Amino acid sequence: MKVKESQISLALLATLVGLLSAGIITLFRLAYEMPLEHWMPNGSHEGFESLSSETRILLLLGSTALLIAIFSRLQPHQRKVGVAHVLQRIEQHQGYLPRVNILAQFFGSIIALIGGHSIGREGPAVHIGAGTASQFGQWLKTPHHRLRVLTACGVASAISASFNTPMAGVIFAMEVVLLEYSIKGFIPIILASVTGAIVSRAVFGNETAFIVPSLEMGSLLEIPYILLLALICGGLGSLYIASVKFMQRWNVRPIWQTWGLLGVCAALTSVYLPQIMGIGYDSVNSWLQGEIVIGIALVLLFAKLLLSGWASAVGFPGGLIGPSLFMGAAIGAVMGQLSAYLMPEYPINIGFYAMLGMGAMMASVLRAPLAALMALLELTANPNIIMPGMMAIVIASLTVSEIFHLPSIFRIQTNLAVNSDPVRQLLRNTWVGQVMSEDFNTSERLINLASAQLILSNQPSWIYLENDQQLLLSTDLVRFIESHTQNENEEKFNTADPDHLEIDCLLLPADRKMVKSISLMANLQNALDLMQQHHIEWLVVHRDEQFNHVVGIVSREMIEQYYRYQPQTIES
Numbered sequence: 088m089k090v091k092e093s094q095i096s097l098a099l100l101a102t103l104v105g106l107l108s109a110g111i112i113t114l115f116r117l118a119y120e121m122p123l124e125h126w127m128p129n130g131s132h133e134g135f136e137s138l139s140s141e142t143r144i145l146l147l148l149g150s151t152a153l154l155i156a157i158f159s160r161l162q163p164h165q166r167k168v169g170v171a172h173v174l175q176r177i178e179q180h181q182g183y184l185p186r187v188n189i190l191a192q193f194f195g196s197i198i199a200l201i202g203g204h205s206i207g208r209e210g211p212a213v214h215i216g217a218g219t220a221s222q223f224g225q226w227l228k229t230p231h232h233r234l235r236v237l238t239a240c241g242v243a244s245a246i247s248a249s250f251n252t253p254m255a256g257v258i259f260a261m262e263v264v265l266l267e268y269s270i271k272g273f274i275p276i277i278l279a280s281v282t283g284a285i286v287s288r289a290v291f292g293n294e295t296a297f298i299v300p301s302l303e304m305g306s307l308l309e310i311p312y313i314l315l316l317a318l319i320c321g322g323l324g325s326l327y328i329a330s331v332k333f334m335q336r337w338n339v340r341p342i343w344q345t346w347g348l349l350g351v352c353a354a355l356t357s358v359y360l361p362q363i364m365g366i367g368y369d370s371v372n373s374w375l376q377g378e379i380v381i382g383i384a385l386v387l388l389f390a391k392l393l394l395s396g397w398a399s400a401v402g403f404p405g406g407l408i409g410p411s412l413f414m415g416a417a418i419g420a421v422m423g424q425l426s427a428y429l430m431p432e433y434p435i436n437i438g439f440y441a442m443l444g445m446g447a448m449m450a451s452v453l454r455a456p457l458a459a460l461m462a463l464l465e466l467t468a469n470p471n472i473i474m475p476g477m478m479a480i481v482i483a484s485l486t487v488s489e490i491f492h493l494p495s496i497f498r499i500q501t502n503l504a505v506n507s508d509p510v511r512q513l514l515r516n517t518w519v520g521q522v523m524s525e526d527f528n529t530s531e532r533l534i535n536l537a538s539a540q541l542i543l544s545n546q547p548s549w550i551y552l553e554n555d556q557q558l559l560l561s562t563d564l565v566r567f568i569e570s571h572t573q574n575e576n577e578e579k580f581n582t583a584d585p586d587h588l589e590i591d592c593l594l595l596p597a598d599r600k601m602v603k604s605i606s607l608m609a610n611l612q613n614a615l616d617l618m619q620q621h622h623i624e625w626l627v628v629h630r631d632e633q634f635n636h637v638v639g640i641v642s643r644e645m646i647e648q649y650y651r652y653q654p655q656t657i658e659s
Contacts, residue, residue, distance in 0.1 A: 210406020
């Protein structure tokens with residue numbers, strides 16, 4: 088018997104999750120922006136350049152020491168934070184995100200951002216948003232396949248609230264987190280993302296994260312230059328990914344060494360390059376406006392690559408989406424300014440190339456081309472960016488994947504292989520209740536003839552021997568009763584009174600099936616994995632994870648029949 092699920096209930100849950108996640112993200116942003124705006128001489132939460140060198144060093148070293156003191160008290164598995172941690176929990180734990188890690192991300196990233204570390208806020212926002220959604224789903228005892236979707240809803244709401252780009256939030260959640268596109272997933276994620284954008288605009292206004300001027304390509308003659316920019320961004324993205332992979336070797340050392348040295352290097356760099364502190368979106372906005380000094384931009388580019396890559400490699404509570412946008416804007420602005428020297432008679436918009444660099448770098452590092460394209464479109468509100476943006480994004484992505492053969496940076500951090508098997512995706516998104524059968528009755532091992540006839544009165548196909556974890560075909564019991572009722576001397580009967588004859592169901596000549604228990608919250612992939620682990624073909628389904636009440640049975644054959652007759656799914 089198939090159990091149908093209401094998509095309306097999932098849509099309502101997604102809307103509520105979007106509201107909760109966006110609310111927490113708003114608190115997160117205010118928690119680090121308001122103190123900085125109050126303390127900074129210029130009143131900006133990114134105005135670290137207005138501080139003295141001594142103050143910048145004190146901020147960086149003090150925040151580093153505080154973070155080391157906090158995270159040293161946590162177990163190694165409790166220190167895992169960021170987008171990579173979210174991907175790992177969705178891939179291997181059905182979207183169950185631990186509360187301790189969420190709190191570590193929330194407070195750790197606030198301390199790091201206030202301290203001026205060269206990290207992004209979007210990665211922490213993704214973890215916090217996904218964690219809020221996951222905790223809410225766990226509280227409601229949501230089935231595994233729905234919990235994955237709700238966690239992705241939290242991701243979409245977080246991206247939408249951070250950038251004020253609801254469509255990019257949807258695509259990021261589908262392309263990076265769930266690794267699939269489906270109608271069932273799209274609808275709730277869209278609702279969550281829209282809700283996140285509404286909350287963000289209510290608190291921070293309608294402006295996006297960047298101040299973007301009117302941008303467009305002046306002539307088709309710029310196409311070769313755009314392709315060159317894309318190749319450079321792809322190479323730079325590959326360098327960034329490779330550097331993170333290389334610096335992950337340092338994780339065998341205690342965090343007071345890796346994080347302490349990172350803090351010292353950041354403090355020394357801030358003396359000469361104060362622009363490297365914080366998210367760096369003030370520098371990005373300057374480059375978008377065409378204000379660029381090539382030498383400083385290049386030095387900032389490689390300093391950001393080193394410091395943010397180092398932070399990502401050693402599990403520092405910061406993000407890498409913002410740094411990738413910073414680096415893309417830097418190289419794009421440099422390319423735009425160089426064109427003014429190489430072709431002074433042909434005016435090129437520096438901000439246009441800075442924006443293309445941002446999209447190309449984001450796509451190459453995250454391996455999320457569609458999310459990067461949607462971000463370009465929503466940030467610029469200009470359809471003229473689509474065609475050159477597509478060229479830059481595709482070439483940069485191909486450079487990373489086909490020339491340097493590197494996965495996304497999140498896969499480097501988690502060491503997870505991308506599994507795009509459509510059958511596996513279908514099974515993970517299907518509730519075990521969708522295919523389970525209720526054609527069974529529960530019985531004890533020892534029963535009398537009257538009890539056996541009562542059990543068979545409902546004509547079940549199977550009889551579940553609960554204490555012995557076995558399934559018995561009802562036809563075998565019927566056959567036994569028919570052949571032995573008249574034989575009062577049968578050894579399996581303890582008395583000649585037919586109403587009180589005792590039958591041992593484990594001694595019947597029958598084809599019994601060994602079973603294990605699974606929760607109704609599980610998905611079909613969980614069921615297959617459990618069968619594979621115990622080398623069995625059948626499971627009994629319990630209403631909850633305490634295995635108190637049996638509600639159905641499911642077999643490998645039922646699952647195989649289900650996915651064989653499903654329409655083709657859309658692969659990511």
